[in-house]
Amino acid sequence: MDLRAAGGGVMRLDIAFVTETFPPEVNGVAMTVGRLVGGLRERGHRISVVRPRQGQADLGGAHELALPGLPLPGYPGLRFGLPAGRQLARHWRQHRPDLVHVVTEGPLGWSAVSAARRLGIPVTSGFHTNFDRYSVHYGLGWLRPAVAAYLRTLHRRTRATMVPTAALAADLAGEGITGVRVVGRGVDTALFDPARRSSALRAGWGVPEAGLACLYVGRMAPEKNLALIEKSFAAIRSACPEARMVWVGDGPSAARLRASHADHHFAGTRLAEDLATHYASADLFLFPSLSETYGNVVAEAMASGLPVLAYRSAAAAELICDGANGHLAAPGDETAYVAAAIALAGRAERLPELASAARAAMLPRNWASVVERFESVAREAMLA
Structure with missing residues (x-):
């Protein structure tokens, strides 16, 4: 031919x-x-x-x-x-x-x-x-x-x-x-950009200007391993009482999560520039899924200048350099994942450095x- x-x-x-x-x-x-x-x-x-x-x-x-x-x-x-x-x-x-x-x-x-x-x-x-x-x-x-x-x-x-x-x-x-x-x-690095960070949105979440906003974006469903986010954020909150958990998305687990966590912020489904602003306005992205073939949200979060904490799997294994632009835990090691979440929350001064490296890693993609x-x-x- x-x-x-x-x-x-x-x-x-x-x-x-x-x-x-x-x-x-x-x-x-x-x-x-x-x-x-x-x-x-x-x-x-x-x-x-x-x-x-x-x-x-x-x-x-x-x-x-x-x-x-x-x-x-x-x-x-x-x-x-x-x-x-x-x-x-x-x-x-x-x-x-x-x-x-x-x-x-x-x-x-x-x-x-x-x-x-x-x-x-x-x-x-x-x-x-x-x-x-x-x-x-x-x-x-x-x-x-x-x-x-x-x-x-x-x-x-x-x-x-x-x-x-x-x-x-x-x-x-x-x-x-x-x-x-x-x-x-x-990944669309023009759409997902740290420049979209919004102090007004953070205030709406109830996050002080210097506070810690933890974010999840995606389907709220059993295969996403969301129980580990709940466990990790509870540990973060113990060390950092002013931290706030923000959930973006919907799905079969949403009702249970809302009922269990009245102190979390549930933003529902967000699209386009609105979604990009939610990414850029957070400080740390939690993504413990082990069911992904890729995980576009990892790339979107990194392009938005967010350090990502994930298992060494799918997109995270390919995109994250552990300790340089995010953190990785061995697949299935919940103890290590929670420990990394606590460590990141306790060293907030390092987050801007990780954020900058995460953004730089996505620019060629x-x-x-x-x-x-x-x-x-x-x-x-x-x-x-």
Whole structure:
């Protein structure tokens, strides 16, 4: 296949993204897919999106195919797609893409892989969520082997599986998935910027100007290990009574957290500049999740000038230099995590130095280079 246009220019690609989630939905996968789709379109490629319909009136926007779906248990506002092999095959016979990229591995994604393979269209996939690990947190641990086997089978049927980190690539390769390619993730350093720090917002949180504001941003759900944030902040509060815990986000655990911590500040879901201002106005980011494939919030926090305390896993393992721009604990070592939280709170004079280093580490990590890498892997898969 010749991927160069007449005159030596780079040929425009026609790529169909198949995803269960897409902006304006708020989660890391939707944000990542939105960045990739937007970036590829800016580079002149024709990108279409296949996704579940959000309500009866949703017919999809330009270059979108909205198909039937069902609500995702525990995640209001999200839907998983139903099998649609025949409809996809009919659609792609009429408008044949050069490549199908399957973002999520639900029934819609599986049927997209099957339909594309039957039509001889190259297929790639993305690995964004550790669904097998999630099952443990929802009382379905007995399903984990079956879920893991399903995920492995789906990705083995694609020409390339794109992942955000080298560590995840090694894990998947070790499970027998071939064609794993590291594409990475970017962060918008113009949006997430320490300059957005707001004294007025901090005052609204009840934080004195020289006080300590601890922050969590993300889904409030069992798989995020939020109990360790509660434990860590209680230890911080014992050493620093004026410290304040701020939660940004929503989810199935939100009601319990609000009921248990009347002295914490719950900001709900925040978007765009409002979200960026919340990041920049805090002093320390607590993120003890062990279920991430990446964790975009770690990069966003660091770009905002926030030292991050996390386990040595996913994005944190790749982005944080322990003691230089944040702190890491060995995965699962809660004692070490809490001890690090106390140490950081007790040495507030070091936080500005860590904050500056965190910001500097994120400046080279732009989305343009990630989009270019995706395009390169897509072309490689088409030639395979």
